[in-house]
Structure formats: C-alpha cells, structure tokens
Amino acid sequence: xxxxxxxxxxxxxxxxxxxxxxxxxxxxxxxxxxxxxxxxxxxxxxxxxxxxxxxxxxxxxxxxxxxxxxxxxxxxxxxxxxxxxxxxxxxxxxxxxxxxxxxxxxxxxxxxxxxxxxxxxxxxxxxxxxxxx
Numbered sequence: 324x325x326x327x328x329x330x331x332x333x334x335x336x337x338x339x340x341x342x343x344x345x346x347x348x349x350x351x352x353x354x355x356x357x358x359x360x361x362x363x364x365x366x367x368x369x370x371x372x373x374x375x376x377x378x379x380x381x382x383x384x385x386x387x388x389x390x391x392x393x394x395x396x397x398x399x400x401x402x403x404x405x406x407x408x409x410x411x412x413x414x415x416x417x418x419x420x421x422x423x424x425x426x427x428x429x430x431x432x433x434x435x436x437x438x439x440x441x442x443x444x445x446x447x448x449x450x451x452x453x454x455x456x
Contacts, residue, residue, distance in 0.1 A: 329408070329455060330381040330408055331408075332408060332409055332410055333407060333408065333409070334381060334407070334408045335382060335405045335406065335407060335408070336381060336382060336383070336406055336407070336408040336453055337382070337383060337384050337405075337406035337451075337453055338374070338382060338383075338384030338385075338403065338404065338405060338406070339384055339385065339386075339387045339396065339403075339404040339406070340352070340384070340385070340386045340387065340403060340404075341386075341387060341389030341390075341391075341396055341397055341398040341399075341404070342386050342387065342388065342389060342398055343388075343389065343398050345369055345370060345371065345372055345386050345387070345388055346369065348386045349372045349386050352374075352386065358374055358375075359374070359375040360372045360373060360374060360375055360385070361373050361374075361375040363385070369388065370387070370388040371385055371386070371387050371388065372385050372386045373385040374386075384406075393427075393428055393431070393441060395427055395428065395441045395449055396441075396449075401448060401449070404449070404450065404451060405450050405451070406439060406450070406451040406452070406453040407450060407451070407452050407453065408452075408453055408454070409452045409453065409454055410454065411454055412430045412438050412439060412440045412452050412453070412454050413430065415440075415452050416440065416442075419442050419452075422445070423444075423445040424442050424443055424444050424445060425442065425443045426440060426441075426442050427440075427441040427442055427443055427449065428440050428441045432456075433453070435456060436455070436456055437453055437454055437455045437456045438453070438454050438456065439451045439452065439453045439454075440452055
C-alpha cells in the first residue's frame with residue numbers, strides 16, 4: 324500500500340449533508356445514489372453516518388445532524404457543505420475577506436484530525452476551510 328499524500332490545496336476534501344433525521348437521510352442516499360456507509364467512531368449514529376467513497380477520490384464526508392452547534396449548518400436549500408482543503412485555516416481568512424467573503428467562525432477542532440472554519444462567500448453561500456492537524 325502506498326503512503327497517503329494530501330490533495331492539492333483548494334481540493335474539496337469533506338462533504339456534509341445536513342439532516343434533521345440522519346437515519347431517514349441515510350436511507351434516501353442509499354436508495355437514490357447507491358451510496359455506501361462505513362462504521363464511524365462517532366459517539367452517536369443518530370448524529371452522523373460516514374460515507375464510504377473510493378479512497379482515491381480524496382473526498383469523504385457523511386450525513387450529519389443539523390442544525391449543528393455552530394448555527395451555520397442547516398438542512399434545506401443550500402444545505403450541502405463543502406470543506407476546502409487549505410494549508411492554514413488562519414492565513415486563508417484574510418484572503419477570503421479581501422475577496423469579499425466573511426469568516427463566520429474561529430477555528431475549531433475536528434477530533435485529532437484537523438481544524439476548520441466556516442466562511443460566507445460573496446453570494447451568501449456558506450462553506451468551510453479545512454487543514455490537517
């Protein structure tokens with residue numbers, strides 16, 4: 324097995340699908356897109372189900388209970404959340420703001436794996452930037 328290498332900066336690396344009922348949404352995505360889900364160490368399967376994508380895609384994610392504790396993640400229109408891989412979540416903030424966007428949160432830990440921050444683009448859509456820990 325070859326050693327894992329991080330994707331190029333700017334590559335989408337995580338996708339969260341918001342759901343008020345995670346089990347119902349999981350069944351929907353299984354049925355509609357034939358998605359597979361794998362075991363997650365998350366404390367509650369009612370809050371999160373991890374998608375089982377082909378590892379070569381460099382993309383992972385899952386169905387996540389929403390709204391979340393940050394208040395930036397909701398089901399409904401515009402609910403798909405893309406996390407963009409960056410070198411540093413702090414240094415990208417000024418670039419986002421200079422480009423007309425707005426940082427919505429301070430950095431937060433994603434377990435022992437990485438850090439993320441939510442931002443709003445010039446059109447009002449919300450995304451996140453993500454860095455490895």
